[in-house]
Amino acid sequence: MATTRFVKAERLQKLPPYLFAEIDRKKKAAIAAGRDVINLGVGDPDRPTPSAIVKSLQHHVENPAFHQYALDQGAPELRRSIAAFCKARYGLELDPESEILPLIGSKEGIAHFPLAVLNPGEISLVPDPCYPVYRSSSLFAGADIYTMPLEPSLGFRPDLQAIPADVYKRARLMFLNYPNNPTGGTADLPFFESVVDLAREHHLVIAQDAAYNEMTFSRPAPSLLQVPGAKEVAIEFHSLSKTFNMTGWRVGFAIGGSTLISALGQVKANTDSGIFTAIQFAAKTALDEFSTLTPPIRALYQERRDAFVSGMRRIGWDVPSPDATFYVWMPCPEGYTSTELCGRLLDEADVVTTPGLGFGRTADGYIRAALTVETPRLIEAVERIGRLSL
Numbered sequence: 001m002a003t004t005r006f007v008k009a010e011r012l013q014k015l016p017p018y019l020f021a022e023i024d025r026k027k028k029a030a031i032a033a034g035r036d037v038i039n040l041g042v043g044d045p046d047r048p049t050p051s052a053i054v055k056s057l058q059h060h061v062e063n064p065a066f067h068q069y070a071l072d073q074g075a076p077e078l079r080r081s082i083a084a085f086c087k088a089r090y091g092l093e094l095d096p097e098s099e100i101l102p103l104i105g106s107k108e109g110i111a112h113f114p115l116a117v118l119n120p121g122e123i124s125l126v127p128d129p130c131y132p133v134y135r136s137s138s139l140f141a142g143a144d145i146y147t148m149p150l151e152p153s154l155g156f157r158p159d160l161q162a163i164p165a166d167v168y169k170r171a172r173l174m175f176l177n178y179p180n181n182p183t184g185g186t187a188d189l190p191f192f193e194s195v196v197d198l199a200r201e202h203h204l205v206i207a208q209d210a211a212y213n214e215m216t217f218s219r220p221a222p223s224l225l226q227v228p229g230a231k232e233v234a235i236e237f238h239s240l241s242k243t244f245n246m247t248g249w250r251v252g253f254a255i256g257g258s259t260l261i262s263a264l265g266q267v268k269a270n271t272d273s274g275i276f277t278a279i280q281f282a283a284k285t286a287l288d289e290f291s292t293l294t295p296p297i298r299a300l301y302q303e304r305r306d307a308f309v310s311g312m313r314r315i316g317w318d319v320p321s322p323d324a325t326f327y328v329w330m331p332c333p334e335g336y337t338s339t340e341l342c343g344r345l346l347d348e349a350d351v352v353t354t355p356g357l358g359f360g361r362t363a364d365g366y367i368r369a370a371l372t373v374e375t376p377r378l379i380e381a382v383e384r385i386g387r388l389s390l
């Protein structure tokens with residue numbers, strides 16, 4: 001009997017190789033061998049979701065009306081709470097009907113958005129290093145990628161003037177992510193103003209990923225939509241995952257002008273059937289209680305950051321202290337690539353970190369440590385790394 005050999009679609013073959021495979025394999029082997037591994041590899045909060053949110057879910061899950069499809073582009077109650085949150089936090093006036101779209105996690109919206117705005121052969125401007133979904137979702141839409149290196153000398157922002165005119169001519173979408181994963185870089189309103197000007201000049205859409213907007217330490221992060229007129233050219237993705245320790249719940253939202261929001265809504269209407277309504281109501285509770293629930297989470301990461309960064313400095317590493325996110329972006333000591341260094345830290349100190357190369361070609365001189373373990377374990381990690389005398 002003839003068999004057909006399955007060949008992956010070309011769009012999958014275009015994806016960059018998965019660079020964490022070797023580290024993953026070693027990590028699993030170390031754990032299976034009973035070694036005491038400290039995992040600073042994953043950006044997934046270790047603390048539980050606040051109990052007010054859990055209780056809200058428990059209550060709403062009992063409602064049979066919520067057991068059916070949630071086809072309404074988000075419960076109106078949640079959309080109104082998102083509008084109130086954005087007004088209180090950023091001073092934004094958003095129409096809950098047309099300028100807000102709940103998402104099954106911000107990743108879902110980021111992954112679908114290029115399908116709404118990019119045609120094959122157009123260019124997507126993607127930062128490097130970056131959260132890998134900007135690149136893969138742009139490739140899935142058939143777009144070409146133009147890589148914008150994030151410049152350490154510019155606070156990990158791209159040099160927008162360095163992008164050639166012929167690239168701007170074909171570019172339709174620019175991804176940005178501030179506060180930034182993995183570098184911890186931040187943006188201010190003047191930077192966002194220059195981006196909005198640029199978008200108008202070159203007919204670009206800006207997709208700003210604000211997943212870490214509430215994870216800042218010395219000053220609150222702005223929304224790009226605070227720039228007057230930004231709604232016409234920009235969409236911003238927000239997440240409840242880090243703000244409320246809710247990564248597993250899958251809930252976030254997009255805000256922006258009605259044209260962009262409805263374009264994304266159209267893709268979603270053809271791909272998913274909404275967020276479980278009980279989760280939407282729990283998300284409403286989270287946002288309604290943001291001002292009491294999030295400050296302790298932020299304070300915890302600040303304490304961990306201070307303990308880890310000062311520890312690393314004590315053992316002789318030149319580590320910048322991030323003003324946002326729970327990531328520490330550490331330059332590799334002389335003579336190491338990021339994969340070699342992560343390999344040594346795992347093999348000889350049982351500490352898992354992420355190689356910069358996994359976030360982009362320009363980042364091979366860095367590794368990322370996620371502060372998602374308790375402070376005593378961070379201190380233990382520092383001591384183990386110190387014993388390697390790198």
Ligand SMILES: Cc1ncc(COP(=O)(O)O)c(C=O)c1O
Pocket residue numbers: 043104105106107108131177181209211238239240241247251252
């Ligand atoms: C920069 C960035 N954007 C988006 C996401 C996705 O978050 P969510 O859980 O909302 O899908 C992550 C998750 O790690 C992230 O690091």
